[in-house]
Amino acid sequence: MPQVPQTLDALAVRTWCGLALEALGRAREEIDAINVYPVADGDTGTNLYLTVESAAAAVEAVFAGYETVAAVVPTGFAPTGAVSTGVTGVGLPTLADTVRAMAHGALIGARGNSGTILAQLLRGMAQVLAAGGDADGEAPGEAAHTDGQALRLALRQAADSAREAVAHPVEGTVLTVAAAAAEAATGTEGDCGTVACAAYEGARAALVATPGQLAVLERAGVVDAGGRGLLAVLEALAETFTGESPGAGRVTGEIHARVHGTDGVHGTDRVDVDGACVDGRPGDDGPAFEVTYLLEADDAAVARLRARLDRLGDSLVVVGGDGLWNVHVHVDDAGAAVEAGVEAGRPYRIRITHFGLGDAHTAGAAGRPPRERAQRAVVAVVPGEGLAGLYAEAGATTVLARPGEPPASGELVEAVRRAHAREVVLLPNDADLRHTAAAAAEQARTEGVRVALIPTRSAVQGIAALAVHESERRFDEDVVAMTSAAGATRYAEVAVAERQSWTMAGICQAGDVLGLIDGDVAVIGSDITATAETVLDRMLAAGGEMVTLVLGDEAPESIAAHLEARVRESYLAVDTVVYRGGRQGALLLIGVE
16 A cells, blocks of 8 residues: 555645545536535536635645745755755645645635535634644644644534534535534544544435435435535545545445435436426526625625625525635625625625526527537636736637636636637646646537647737637647747746745845746846846847737836837837736736747
8 A cells, every 4th residue: 555644744635635636526427416405506516626626726836836946945945834855955835834725725716505615614624724723722823733633623623614604504415514524533533544534434424314304305315415525525535544545436326225225326317306496407496696706805894794695695605714705695686796795895706607597697598599609719818807808809718817816627618618619729828727728628628629728838928829810720720820929939027026935046035026037037136127127138139029018007107118118229120019917916927029
């Protein structure tokens, strides 16, 4: 058996996230099929998968950040707070950093009712594991728990915080399963593997009992879909510490046998629940819309928001804290739910779904025949509102990536569907999104869409590719031309360092201006305009015919004119074009073709 961790550390959390994503990937269709509560919209498995995918991506980003530092750190040094790996100059993220990233990733990527509750479960665990837990009398932050006791405390906090986040908790749901897992863990002594296995067994027993607690499940002959998803996550947790899956492929058959008194796997092609749902389509008995959004607001405003949304609809779940929240509610008046968020703070990533009709922003009117597919489309990830407008004017379907909030593969798949074309060219415009984009492309291909992924690493490379796009050409020829244009474009960015770090250009301090060329720090300066000029000179030293400047909101007003003058005076026959990117993270993006 391969070596497995015996304590909860950063590597264990990383392993857990990966195994949980795999487990939900295997169970996704089964969970979608048994989704009858609170709305039979057949997406619980998919929503849980997308939520964990976002959590796993955030964890990977933390590890990638430490690996980048390790690649350039001087011998004998390591980042503050890093855990030694035993290799000189190399460190790992702390448990606290990792679980906080996991919780934040789940929060910003949470989908649907069950995904939102799962995000709060992970946040509850992170609060204990990162802070050390007050149960032992330790001050927060003194030492992170890493043993079986820590896991018991974390599972209890997870179940309690999730229940508190739901306006009107209902038994026979994922909340019941989470509580049973915590109870089973609390009564178990031993290491993390023993506690995780006990939590899994407690959750499994509770899941089988859910039809007896919720009439809608009993009539449909299924267990709770959200609880089934949580069982997959707990199965992955047990496998992390034991190296073996406690389910071992018997979960579905055993649940079916105990619910129905027979053997085999239950298939849910048609669900009838008091006339509310036929063939898996929601009826007219409940609210018409699901509204979700991220919200920046203080605790007092969120308390008022909860009360207002509770009066507007049902299935209300508000999770998060420390100024950032994820809001989920089912309502008939979607506009009022969004307006409530505006009054409370700053809502964004607003998503309104009309049950049974898909996305309310893109679905046609009832009875309208589906529109004809376009032959070809371009789907691009862009880092700011200004660039989103530029790409859209060029005919691309865009996915907005805000600073620190990379899109999940599910968002890219949705954009491909929204493009509604037989052939799609996908531009990730970020080296860190290559795996996410590849997963989205593979999913789209299974839906019959021909997808070509061009590995653009910056939005300026995407602009170059889009400039030569011609939908009249053969698909392969168009992809080759766009790939060549992107590959011929060197890219750079100017940003401000958030913390002290080791770079290829030396040690930078918080507040230093960094000039990155082709992804590596090449210049460290104190003045934004001067640093940008140095970066531009280095890029043009190798030649070029066209310079593209994309200004962020916080870039100095004079920087574009200064750089244009620099190019005009020092480099003959080189043209410059300037765009405004909005809130794009970097102060300035530079492309040289």
